[in-house]
Amino acid sequence: MGTSIQGTQSRSSERDGAAVHITVAPVSPRLLDLHVSAGYLGLSEWTIRTLEQQGILKRVRVPLPNHGEVRKLLFDKSDLDQLIEAWKDTR
Numbered sequence: 001m002g003t004s005i006q007g008t009q010s011r012s013s014e015r016d017g018a019a020v021h022i023t024v025a026p027v028s029p030r031l032l033d034l035h036v037s038a039g040y041l042g043l044s045e046w047t048i049r050t051l052e053q054q055g056i057l058k059r060v061r062v063p064l065p066n067h068g069e070v071r072k073l074l075f076d077k078s079d080l081d082q083l084i085e086a087w088k089d090t091r
Contacts, residue, residue, distance in 0.1 A: 031060055032080070034073040040080055049073070057083060 038045045038065040058079060062070040 028077075030077050031074045032077055034075075037073075037075045037080060040077070041084070048075075051083075 032040060040050045041048070046070050048057065052059050052073065055057055057075060060074040060076055062072075062074065064070060073085075
């Protein structure tokens with residue numbers, strides 16, 4: 001899903017004796033698509049679809065004008081993390 005920047009990139013330049021430093025930090029997406037969500041949880045895409053259909057995992061619906069919505073299945077990373085916590089064996 002898209003590209004991500006690994007690590008921190010820094011660039012500097014000097015103009016009229018003044019140093020300018022620009023730092024770009026990596027941004028981690030909060031919404032993950034079906035493929036990335038499956039990889040994040042270590043499950044198949046079909047299992048993710050089943051979890052969503054059973055209401056165990058809630059998808060994020062992005063509204064569009066004309067009362068439509070983005071068709072792509074998107075999931076909140078924090079919901080995935082909560083699901084992992086709930087699944088942990090407490091024995």
